[in-house]
Amino acid sequence: MTKKQSFLNACGALLIGLAAIHSPPALAVNDAMLDLLRILRDKGSLTQDEYEMLINASKADAEHVNFAKEEVKRIDTTNIVTKDKLSFTSKDGDFEWQPIGRIMADYHIVDSDLSAIDTEGAFRRARLGMQGKMWGKWIWKLEYDFSSGSADMKDGYVGYEQAYANGKWNIKAGQHHIPFGIATMSSSKYLTLLERPLLADGELQPARNLGLSGFIHGGEVWTLNAGVYGASEGTPADPNTFEEVNIAARGTWNPYLKDPVHLLYVGGSIWYRNPNDSSLRIRQRPGVIRAADERFIDANFGTGLAEDVLAFDAEGVAIWGPFHLQGEYVHWNVTPTTPTAWSAVEPGDVDLNGYYIEASYFLTGESMNLKTAEGVFSGVKPFAIAGKGGIGAWQVAIRYDVMDLNDFVTGAGAGVRGGLERDLRIGLKWYPTQNLNFMADYTTVLELDRPGSSRDSDEPGAFNLRALVYW
Structure with a gap:
């Protein structure tokens, strides 16, 4: 070779x-x-x-x-989830990013009584944001609402989350929910009727403020949530006073939990607020009709007259298959800076309250989705999606609603005369898919008692429509 x-x-x-x-x-x-x-x-x-x-x-x-x-x-391969949501997760699960948002387009056909209220259409909510986690433990969320024509921050926080033997705990800092009542803490994406009750999402039951909070839950049985907050983001600062202080705590318990669709849930909250000389005003639109610019019930305590506020909330939910029953009561005790600030005839604190009872039934057999490990409602998934061989989920609901902002001495003309309102709202909700809903309801003011006001005995009603999509 x-x-x-x-x-x-x-x-x-x-x-x-x-x-x-x-x-x-x-x-x-x-x-x-x-x-x-x-x-x-x-x-x-x-x-x-x-x-x-x-x-x-x-x-x-x-x-x-x-x-x-x-x-x-x-090279870190990213997992992309497109089922019911869009999210991007790192291969090891330590990083996650999810775009979020919701659009609610409403139309109100108003049956005015004494006061003229225009029939109108509007975007009730138009939100865009994102949420996720970093390095497995750090959580964050940023979301803005654009329905008013400007960018209004809803959530903007960072936090730390850790699992333990019986569940999870977390700490959040930034703008997020004050732990007080299920009606406001549950997302508007999952409402059974177009609007929350009279007592919710306002002064009687606040939504989000800037603060620091902690949360822990024990399996599906109980939750505890507490925090310290200042004012809401965007609230104008007064250089002559300290910012308001809010301290709140909420606990929930499930005394009966057969399974996620057969349960009994109860909860309670306490909230202390020091306005620090800022104005204190509790008011609400009639029937929570968004087309009404003016609030027919209005307890205006003025500036510098309220020393502090102590509020209590009791809530309960029962779910039995397609049937759902929910109720809540809020009591407000307002202490004046001087005993005779609002009444020389009967000096002392002012007591205000509100409550509601709500029931719903799924005609197609689905059930309300209560996250017992968080103490809030979540989305309902139809058994069969409309357009893919099914008709979606169909739900009927009714709510009786009371808000009492009167506390005065009969015949003396003294005290707080914010008004007493009783409402009734009935509705129908169609879920073609989990993330796309259509709603129709009718709300009417059954009684409005506000002595000395032009709104006294004004009892409007409205037929309301909504198209909702969220992601």
Whole structure:
């Protein structure tokens, strides 16, 4: 065999060896290949220089392959979820990013009584935001509402979340919910009727403020949530006073929990507020009709007259298959800066309250979705999606609603005359899919008692429509 032929044979052996190097599972220098080159050298088929040249080339190629393999390992594959939501999660699960938002387009056909209220359409909510986690433990959320024509912050916080033997706990800092009452703490995406009750999402039951809070739950049985807050983001600061102080705590318990659709849930909250000389005013639109610009019940305590407020909330929910019953009561005790601030006839504190009872039934058999580990409602998933062989979920609901902002001495003309209002709201909700809903309801003011006001005995009603999509 000539030297030329021997070298060609060696090159052929090298090519075979390189193919073995690149074939799975081996991605490093193949020991068998090195042994083959050594044998060819020992038999004289390869000179020492040719042997060393081929060995070095083989090692260099193997190092390149190993480097490429390590680079592939370092590339973090992202998991993309598109079922019922859109989210992006790192391969190890430590990082997650989810775009969020909701659009609610409403139309109100108003049956005015004493006061003229325009029939109108409007975007009730138009929100965009994002939420996620970092390094497995750090949680965050940022969401703005654009329905007013400007960007209004709803949530904007960072937090730390940790699992323990019986559940999870977390700490949040920034703008987020004050732990007080289920009606306001549950998202507007999951309402059974177009609007929350009279007592919710306002002064009687506040929504979000800037603060620091902690939360913990024990399995599906109980939750505890408490925090310290200032004013809401965007509230104008008064250089002559300290910012208001809010301290709140909420606990929930499930005395009966057969399964997620057969349960009994109760909860209670306490909330202390010091306005620090800022104005204190509790008011509400008639029937929570958004087309009404003016609030027909209005307890205006003025500026600097309220020392502090102590409020209590009791809530309860029962779910039994397609049937759902819910109720809540809020009591407000307002202490004046001076005993006769509002009444010289009966000096002292002012007591205000509100309550409601609500029931719903799914005609298609679904159930309300209560997250017992969080103490809030979540989305309802139809058994069969409309457009894919089903008709979606259909739900009927009714609510009786009372808000009493009167506390005065009969016949003396003294005290607080904010007004007493009683409402009735009935509705129908269609869920073609979990994230797309259509709602229709009718609300009417059954009674409005506000002595001395032009709104006294004003009892409007409205037929309301909504198209809702969220993600």
